[in-house]
Amino acid sequence: MVRTLQYLLCGIVALAAAGTNAAPARAPFARRNTTEPGATTYEAEDAILSGTQVDTAQEGFTGSGYVTGFDEATDKITFEVESATSQLYDLSIRIAAIYGDKHTTVVLNGGASSDVAFTESDTWADISGGQLLLNEGTNTIELVSNWGWYLVDSIKLTPSAPRPEHQINPSLNNPSADANAKALYDYLRSIYGKKILSGQQDLVWADYVAEQTGKTPALLSVDLMDYSPSRVEHGTKGTSVEEAIEHAERGGIISVLWHWNAPVGLYDTEEQRWWSGFYTEATDFDVEAALSSTDNANYTLLVRDIDAIAEQLKRLEDAGVPVLWRPLHEAEGGWFWWGAKGAEPAKKLYALLYDRLVNHHGINNLIWVWNSLSADWYPGDETVDILSADVYAQGNGPMSTQYNQLIELGGDKKMIAASEVGAAPLPDQLQAYEAHWLWFAVWGDTFINNAEWNSPENLKTIYESDYVLTLDEIQGWQES
Ligand SMILES: *[C@@H]1O[C@H](CO)[C@@H](O)[C@H](O)[C@H]1NC(C)=O
Ligand SMILES: *[C@@H]1O[C@H](CO)[C@@H](O)[C@H](O)[C@H]1NC(C)=O
Ligand SMILES: [Ca+2]
Numbered sequence: 001m002v003r004t005l006q007y008l009l010c011g012i013v014a015l016a017a018a019g020t021n022a023a024p025a026r027a028p029f030a031r032r033n034t035t036e037p038g039a040t041t042y043e044a045e046d047a048i049l050s051g052t053q054v055d056t057a058q059e060g061f062t063g064s065g066y067v068t069g070f071d072e073a074t075d076k077i078t079f080e081v082e083s084a085t086s087q088l089y090d091l092s093i094r095i096a097a098i099y100g101d102k103h104t105t106v107v108l109n110g111g112a113s114s115d116v117a118f119t120e121s122d123t124w125a126d127i128s129g130g131q132l133l134l135n136e137g138t139n140t141i142e143l144v145s146n147w148g149w150y151l152v153d154s155i156k157l158t159p160s161a162p163r164p165e166h167q168i169n170p171s172l173n174n175p176s177a178d179a180n181a182k183a184l185y186d187y188l189r190s191i192y193g194k195k196i197l198s199g200q201q202d203l204v205w206a207d208y209v210a211e212q213t214g215k216t217p218a219l220l221s222v223d224l225m226d227y228s229p230s231r232v233e234h235g236t237k238g239t240s241v242e243e244a245i246e247h248a249e250r251g252g253i254i255s256v257l258w259h260w261n262a263p264v265g266l267y268d269t270e271e272q273r274w275w276s277g278f279y280t281e282a283t284d285f286d287v288e289a290a291l292s293s294t295d296n297a298n299y300t301l302l303v304r305d306i307d308a309i310a311e312q313l314k315r316l317e318d319a320g321v322p323v324l325w326r327p328l329h330e331a332e333g334g335w336f337w338w339g340a341k342g343a344e345p346a347k348k349l350y351a352l353l354y355d356r357l358v359n360h361h362g363i364n365n366l367i368w369v370w371n372s373l374s375a376d377w378y379p380g381d382e383t384v385d386i387l388s389a390d391v392y393a394q395g396n397g398p399m400s401t402q403y404n405q406l407i408e409l410g411g412d413k414k415m416i417a418a419s420e421v422g423a424a425p426l427p428d429q430l431q432a433y434e435a436h437w438l439w440f441a442v443w444g445d446t447f448i449n450n451a452e453w454n455s456p457e458n459l460k461t462i463y464e465s466d467y468v469l470t471l472d473e474i475q476g477w478q479e480s
Contacts, residue, residue, distance in 0.1 A: 043153070045064055045065040050076050051076065051145075054067060058096055060124050061153045063154065076144040078142045079141045080138055085136050086135055087134055088434075089158060091129035092126045092157075092158070094153040102150045108134075114400075126156070164412070166192065169414065173383060174366070180478070184253065184324075184477070184478075185385070199441035200442055201223075202221070213462075216472070221419070223259055224256060224258040224309055230266060230305075231274070241312050251474065255326060259278040260278055261277035263298065263301035266285075279335060287341050310363060313363050317365040323365055324369050329419070367386060368385045371419055381410075385414065386415050389403075392421070397425065398430045399418060402418075403435040418437040423447075425437065427465040427466075
């Protein structure tokens with residue numbers, strides 16, 4: 001229940017494209033620039049081009065030109081790169097996004113792919129492309145069109161420095177956090193960097209995982225969506241609190257998100273039904289206007305909704321269940337109304353949520369999980385305990401780009417979770433990349449029950465790994 005369809009489809013098209021290989025023309029040699037110590041630069045114009053061309057019109061390039069013409073989904077550049085040993089490298093891409101903000105897909109050795117975003121620039125810029133684990137010998141790195149319409153000058157590979165020790169905050173922000181929340185936080189700190197908690201969205205899909213792998217996920221993520229007052233008005237009856245309690249009673253850990261149906265202003269048309277009311281495109285509710293004064297009617301409705309959700313969180317608190325609480329998820333994407341007016345209203349709403357739940361309602365079982373990557377959207381260290389990202393990329397890769405972005409965002413003082421994924425990460429990859437995600441939670445339905453995202457073999461590998469903690473392996477975490 002995420003990103004725009006267009007965005008998702010872009011990714012899938014690009015991934016499909018990555019698999020095709022139409023015998024492209026082969027450059028006579030690959031220029032390698034090893035001027036910088038440890039770094040090797042590969043010029044794009046010397047690489048293998050499919051559907052793309054060399055040009056020289058945009059000045060400031062290195063080598064003899066750059067590559068352009070990413071206008072079809074299958075258009076790409078294939079670099080052949082060498083590594084003396086199997087080793088992790090930092091990838092830097094020299095790019096000119098002269099036509100606006102863009103995305104490219106990086107594919108390593110025809111398999112794992114990652115999405116790299118870059119912002120509009122009228123000149124060349126060196127963009128971090130994340131990390132790549134190269135095999136000993138020759139490897140291929142493809143840059144596949146994705147959004148297309150950008151210029152590539154070169155790529156640079158530098159051996160990654162080992163990750164320094166994490167400096168995680170010893171305690172939660174809320175000084176009144178209850179014993180259950182503290183015990184969970186302490187337990188999470190004790191495993192961070194050493195293990196990953198397996199997790200699944202929705203109880204029915206956690207049970208599905210158990211059937212498939214023989215192991216039950218350690219963490220269950222549930223949605224308070226159907227407790228939103230503008231859904232309850234239409235007759236919804238939430239059951240996710242009961243599901244959370246059920247999982248907690250068998251010794252599991254609980255994460256909660258909230259697809260907050262807009263309090264008012266739902267179009268409820270043929271195309272945009274009331275139950276889509278958390279999407280920007282399904283409502284004219286204006287979060288910025290609502291927050292502009294505390295005495296306007298829509299501010300009151302926001303508070304009414306928060307109070308309704310407080311009731312549900314309180315039930316979990318009363319049942320002794322600490323909650324990894326992830327409100328206003330994916331705000332920076334803009335596809336949900338709470339992110340539709342930019343960073344400032346989203347941060348303001350987060351501050352209201354924090355104040356209302358913690359200070360007004362005195363709810364003390366919450367561990368506050370923030371869920372956007374960008375520094376502009378960050379509510380601040382004082383109200384965020386854990387950072388997270390929602391990542392939808394096929395290939396069961398380690399998502400190290402997003403992990404490293406969040407290390408940067410939190411100064412390595414906050415633990416980092418993969419709060420929603422399409423594809424569960426393979427443990428050997430996580431360890432090789434030192435991508436120390438605290439947990440992963442696979443979205444339900446079309447993701448967990450879809451071999452293109454999670455093959456039964458990969459799920460088994462993941463759930464049987466020593467690196468991945470399952471429900472049976474975390475029993476008694478409250479006492480540790
Ligand atoms: C090689 O790389 C260095 C450092 O990035 C750069 O200054 C130099 O212009 C490059 N040489 C060529 C021939 O591209
Ligand atoms: C509250 O929001 C609704 C839906 O967007 C809008 O129609 C209404 O005018 C707003 N009310 C106020 C007082 O701004
Ligand atoms: Ca070049």
